[in-house]
Amino acid sequence: MKRIFSLLMAAAMVTTISCSRHIPSNGNIAIIPQPSKVEVCEGSFNLSPETAVVLHFEDEQLPLATNFLNGVAEKLFGQTLAVVNAEGAAQENVINVHQNPSLPAEGYVLEVTPTAINVTAANAQGVFYAFQSLHQMVAPEALTEKHVGSVGIQAAKIEDAPHFPHRGVLFDVCRHFFTVDEVKTVIDMLAMHKMNVLHWHITEDQGWRIEIKKYPKLTEIGSVRADTQVAGTHRVHGEQYEGKPYGPFFYTQDEIRDVVKYAADRFITVIPEIDMPGHMVAALSSYPHLGCVGEGYKVRELWGISEEVMCIGKESTFEFVEGVLAEVLELFPSEYIHIGGDECPRKAWKECPACQARMKKERLKTEAQLQTYFNHRVEAFLQKHGRKMIGWDEILEGGVSPTTTIMSWRGTKGGIAAAKAGNQVIMTPTTHCYLDYPQGADTTQEPAFGERRPEKPHYLPLTKVYSIDPYDQLTEEEQKFIIGMQGNLWTEHVTTFDHAMYMFLPRTSAIAEASWSHNNKDFERYTTNLNNLVKFYEAYGYNYAKSYWREGK
Ligand code: ACM
Ligand code: ZN
Secondary structure, three states: HHHHHHHHHHHHHHHHHOOOOOOOOOOOOOOOOOOOOOEEEEEHHHHHOOOEEEEEOOOHHHHHHHHHHHHHHHHHHHHOOEEEEEEOOOOOOOOEEEEEEOOOOOOOEEEEEEOOEEOOOOOEHHHHHHHOOOOOOOOOOHHOOOOOEEEEEEEEEEEEOOOEEEEEEEOOOOOOOHHHHHHHHHHHHHOOOOOOEEEEEEEEEEEEEEEEOOOHHHHEEEEEEEEOOOOOOOOHOOOOOOOOOOOOOOOOOOHHHHHHHHHHHHOOOEEEEEEOOOOHHHHHHHHHHHHHHOOOOOOOOOOOOOOOEEEEOOOHHHHHHHHHHHHHHHHOOEEEEEEEOOOOOOOOHHHHHHHHHHHHHHOOHHHHHHHHHHHHHHHHHHHHHHOOOEEEEHHOOOOOOOOOOOEOOOHHHHHHHHHHHHHOEEOHHHHEEEHHHHHHHHHHOOOOOOOOOOOOOOOOOOOHHOOOOOOOOOOOHHHEEEEEEEEEEEOOOOOOOOHHHHHHHOHHHHHHHHHHHHOOOOOOHHHHHHHHHHHHHOOOOOOOOHHHHHHHH
């Protein structure tokens, strides 16, 4: 009964609160991604070490939200806030946390009044996002001062919920490796933007980065390359080599578990990508029988696409794939598992007796269908274990099952076709989402970057990222299949973590706003708010590109 009463109270609060004194002229509160509805009120709340967080409902994940808030309090005051239950709690100088199950998943209502802050959400994740908004309402300068006494927070009422359920970035840790601490910094950065997916690209031609107990050579051999193409050099102009080995670099299974938990504690799902049957040279170098030729493989030192791919004719390939995936599924609770499928030249299959025999036996007419045969078997394995499969848009070429989610990268064309066919889609077209492209037109001002066609330099400024329309020409019915979008950071030419953050930021904020606030975009407002957000980047030591401020786009 008490619970029903408190639910009713929470519901009543949500529908009745509004500013007692509205300030129409001072209408901006700088939060990125832009909340669905913001009303600025008169006055401010004074957040101090004496402010208590009062929990009005129980949820085992609530400490994740309060831990985040207390991390901010530590930074501001050098101490945490008391977290107490509602019974006998004070009425003033408190942050009340209420539950209203009828609010949207991940959504929240945040009311800041001069006497109390009231947060209402359906679940702990919504509370976490309310606290993220609250964080951005603190003057960023206060975070860098040595322990302030208190900070004022503008009175306001915010109602908010994300548009897309999948909001993420891809981080390639294969071309260049990044430490566990660096990956955790990316996770913190994503949480700041209310992103909820880290697509972790952990296997590649140039390096295998995840420990697999059943196949130890994957990391003994596959995590080291003898040499590396120098970042910023290109084959068209004659690539250069560093002249030294790179690796061994990989994550142990304990480290993977640590990262997955760190992300989960911030409501971020880590989706692993085991890229196959192409982009597998590091694995073939470790276990040559997996390839059509069966020998002569070497962890790739050059960027680009390799014609050395896994053999789909041999049963031992499937035994290997299932052995690897069994351990991957143990490590990653994510419902979605990414199996890559991109840039897989089919030449080796044409010349391989085992692959040709498989095609004959299965009555497959094209090598694209052979790749589909492979995907179907991998998907069946994942489904047997209660998981769903994601693949890059190339996997559409030989046909896909209706249960596969397509990640559209070669423009939005593949994604549009998939959505029209009723497949779920994540949009990440090169035109708007490839964070490995330089950010400024004046590329002399940018760090080393990869250029597919050096004669025709391309770049991806903030304006372009922000302008993405993931729905493109889809009808309302078809739009339902677009589940989100993400930015992709490939790291062929990104050798340091500072450089990685430079490529992520500020463009990740544009992806965040496009995916959270799809119906509510305004570039001028966004860039005004960005001027505030970058002060948070500075307070947390995140490097970011200044290209937008230099070039105005
Ligand atoms: C990709 O960029 N090859 C997915
Ligand atoms: Zn073969």
